[in-house]
Amino acid sequence: MPIHICSACGTSYPDTAQPPSRCLICDDERQYVPLGGQAWTTPARLASRHVNGWRELETDLFEILTYPNFAIGQRALLLRTPEGNILWDCIALLDDATEALIRGLGGVHGIAISHPHYYTCMQDWARRFDCPIHLHAADADWVMRPDATIRHWDGETLEIAQGVTLLRLGGHFAGGTVLHWAGGADGRGAILSGDILQVAADTRRVSFLWSYPNMMPLAAATIRRIAGTLAPWRFERIYGAFPSRQVLADGAGAVQRSAARYIELLEGSQP
Ligand SMILES: [Zn+2]
């Protein structure tokens, strides 16, 4: 029996005869059930209608994105390190071409994911490349297909390769995680953020929300904590959730300025 993939969010569910009656990720107020109701696909059907495209974002960092757009439009990033490749965030489609290309680049050493909206088909990627998946334990209840490859980590930071550190920021999800890459931007540092920090249309800004599709904010205290957690880390660039959403200069300053303005607006200082 095939596994079932939610067409609206890309989350995979176990291989049962019938698809689930609902998707718990879409039922949550941080996602939504489309007007026409929940629809499901399978890996084979997805692969027959979609392909993955690649783009080099900077030396040692590739974007992998599915065309035409599928689910939330998630992208995965492949980060090359001397210890092996790290897959940051995940997408539902793992086709033969993607597997062959990644094997040519040396396979996958480990998978790390920002939050449950990117869990998608992580179990299949981990099994195909025989590597662990690092997820923050605070989001363990959002795993819809438990798997032996999943390693839940606790605490605030986890170094998964030299100079590659997961930082738990929380916010959008309790276990919301970003990846700090010390060697990014020619050694000035980069953050791979998913939508834990959302790079804005003005790519000198980021934002922070509880629910992106339903436009629900986070509390001022949460934004203060996130900005405080990032304050000691050096980074020039921020690679966000979606293509071309990246802060290319003074990423650390962009976070602090954006957080301060967000708090100012929440606390009633609108013009
Ligand atoms: Zn869903």
Ligand SMILES: [Zn+2]
């Ligand atoms: Zn999200």
